[in-house]
Amino acid sequence: MVNEKRLIESFMELVKIDSISREERNLADFLIEKLEDLGLEVIVDQAGEKVKSNSGNIIARLRGNIKKATLIMFSAHMDTVVPGKNIKPICDGEKIVSSGKTILGADDKAAIAALLEVLHIIKENNISCGDIEILFTICEEIGLKGAKNLDISELKSQIGFVLDAGGRAGKIITTAPSQNSLEIIIHGKSAHAGANPEEGINAIQVAGFALSRMKLGRIDEETTANIGVISGGNATNIVPDKVTLKGEVRSRDGGKLEKCTEQIKKITEDTAQEFKAKAEVKVNEEYHCYNLSPDDQVVKIAIKAVKDIGLQPELCPSGGGSDANVFNKKGFPSVVLSVGMEKVHTVDEYILVKNLKNTAEYVLSIIKTVISGENLDE
Numbered sequence: 001m002v003n004e005k006r007l008i009e010s011f012m013e014l015v016k017i018d019s020i021s022r023e024e025r026n027l028a029d030f031l032i033e034k035l036e037d038l039g040l041e042v043i044v045d046q047a048g049e050k051v052k053s054n055s056g057n058i059i060a061r062l063r064g065n066i067k068k069a070t071l072i073m074f075s076a077h078m079d080t081v082v083p084g085k086n087i088k089p090i091c092d093g094e095k096i097v098s099s100g101k102t103i104l105g106a107d108d109k110a111a112i113a114a115l116l117e118v119l120h121i122i123k124e125n126n127i128s129c130g131d132i133e134i135l136f137t138i139c140e141e142i143g144l145k146g147a148k149n150l151d152i153s154e155l156k157s158q159i160g161f162v163l164d165a166g167g168r169a170g171k172i173i174t175t176a177p178s179q180n181s182l183e184i185i186i187h188g189k190s191a192h193a194g195a196n197p198e199e200g201i202n203a204i205q206v207a208g209f210a211l212s213r214m215k216l217g218r219i220d221e222e223t224t225a226n227i228g229v230i231s232g233g234n235a236t237n238i239v240p241d242k243v244t245l246k247g248e249v250r251s252r253d254g255g256k257l258e259k260c261t262e263q264i265k266k267i268t269e270d271t272a273q274e275f276k277a278k279a280e281v282k283v284n285e286e287y288h289c290y291n292l293s294p295d296d297q298v299v300k301i302a303i304k305a306v307k308d309i310g311l312q313p314e315l316c317p318s319g320g321g322s323d324a325n326v327f328n329k330k331g332f333p334s335v336v337l338s339v340g341m342e343k344v345h346t347v348d349e350y351i352l353v354k355n356l357k358n359t360a361e362y363v364l365s366i367i368k369t370v371i372s373g374e375n376l377d378e
């Protein structure tokens, strides 16, 4: 039922509309018009003002004719990473790539194109369904800011499907980590390096000792830690009085996240004390982990809908966060689905037409599964 030609054209049109984070407005205007043409009620929330974007999140509602069906939400994010301006997609019939100078933007416009295609199919075939909400968020790529500033009570749905993972359609992300970001500032004491170095405390050296004592990289199967940025010092003849380190800890287990973060903090503070320096450690929770079970309704529906279109479901963990982390933390059960995008956040990003099409078919299958009322355990 998917119109492949229309789907490809729609995808190509979407990626040509620039929408890097905080500049989603042109895309939002385009989508609002499309959604209204397709018969949805559309509102734009106030999140944009809070996160300094020129657009808010779009919340659209399709009124279905089956009143007792479970209300479901599909979401995708409108923003892209850089280099994401003036994208020139190329399609050879099987694969869609960028010109090689920019990303493609299949992350996450493959999801948007698939959702629009499904709304077209529902309208032209008069398909019966329950109420469906479509959420297009802003600023996902710069810290899930659109989702974090979404008033979840605006959504009437009971469960959500976040279309925003790489890999073929059929992959279902049931668990994702928490992430803490770290900013560590070590304060030493400056002095002339040649005349009176004994009066100084070398902040860079203290940082070096602290770093050598930290356990970084893969901590265990569910936990990773990294210090990725270091800056400090002014001149070779000055004992440096300040150095800043930036890093992160991720874990799919909240307790391990705490423990690993605490260890880094303690090592830094103890090392600073040893050298009579001072350490400031700022920890910020970027997003919170979630763990869904195969018995959760949202996962059951996702699995059955994959099987119904002849694909193999695959439950997998994610190494990163998405809007679903925020929704789950707000008490709204959501699962992340793969949409076929590959090598995202690089200029080699691509998507196979087959996977784009499967994603649209998968969304349609989810809608049918929800209204079929069949036993989900089959």
Ligand SMILES: [Zn+2]
Pocket: 077, 107, 108, 140, 164
């Ligand atoms: Zn994405």
